[in-house]
Amino acid sequence: SQQGEEDPQALSIQEGENATMNCSYKTSINNLQWYRQNSGRGLVHLILIRSNEREKHSGRLRVTLDTSKKSSSLLITASRAADTASYFCLSQGGSEKLVFGKGTKLTVNP
Amino acid sequence: IAGITQAPTSQILAAGRRMTLRCTQDMRHNAMYWYRQDLGLGLRLIHYSNTAGTTGKGEVPDGYSVSRANTDDFPLTLASAVPSQTSVYFCASSRDRQNYGYTFGSGTRLTVV
Numbered sequence: 225s226q227q228g229e230e231d232p233q234a235l236s237i238q239e240g241e242n243a244t245m246n247c248s249y250k251t252s253i254n255n256l257q258w259y260r261q262n263s264g265r266g267l268v269h270l271i272l273i274r275s276n277e278r279e280k281h282s283g284r285l286r287v288t289l290d291t292s293k294k295s296s297s298l299l300i301t302a303s304r305a306a307d308t309a310s311y312f313c314l315s316q317g318g319s320e321k322l323v324f325g326k327g328t329k330l331t332v333n334p
Numbered sequence: 335i336a337g338i339t340q341a342p343t344s345q346i347l348a349a350g351r352r353m354t355l356r357c358t359q360d361m362r363h364n365a366m367y368w369y370r371q372d373l374g375l376g377l378r379l380i381h382y383s384n385t386a387g388t389t390g391k392g393e394v395p396d397g398y399s400v401s402r403a404n405t406d407d408f409p410l411t412l413a414s415a416v417p418s419q420t421s422v423y424f425c426a427s428s429r430d431r432q433n434y435g436y437t438f439g440s441g442t443r444l445t446v447v
Contacts, residue, residue: 255432255433257435259436259438265441266338266438266439266440267377267424267438268438269435272434272435314436316431316432324369324376325376326374326375326376327376
């Protein structure tokens with residue numbers, strides 16, 4: 225099964241700083257996706273990067289993908305208290321049996 | 335309805351009872367999924383359906399069953415609940431998982447006592 229593993233498990237920063245989270249996966253993929261989950265809520269899709277893309281931007285989000293290293297990173301610039309949440313990556317290949325990683329818990333202190 | 339609706343939002347259930355968690359989407363997505371989320375274990379796939387009339391087993395299917403009679407509804411049934419099924423359950427759907435992400439419901443918090 226596909227699996228994304230996020231790193232670090234927890235990250236605490238000050239408002240205005242940048243936050244970087246990493247994801248590693250095991251097998252070949254068609255795309256990699258990042259999600260945010262606020263406490264007690266469902267996951268929200270943030271961004272999808274295809275295997276033939278190396279970088280993608282969406283607002284304050286920047287995602288990179290290195291298929292040779294089987295890794296991705298999510299950068300949140302100029303973080304806000306509202307960015308406090310858990311962030312998950314999902315590596316999407318041909319299998320139906322998708323597995324999410326355990327996530328990075330981000331705390332942005334005002 | 336906008337997106338995915340799950341019901342109930344929370345439930346306390348006696349062990350041995352039967353329970354159906356409801357999931358409805360209005361986006362005409364073909365693929366639908368059920369996950370459970372447990373502290374320290376992340377999200378684990380229970381069952382999925384690629385299209386109406388078909389279902390498949392995920393990572394942790396035992397004790398659960400699903401049906402997909404139409405595109406919009408994907409109920410999850412616990413035939414005889416056990417305490418280890420205490421969890422938060424999320425339903426999700428996808429328009430095209432190769433090119434789009436997944437849309438998640440708000441979840442059902444189930445406690446089996």
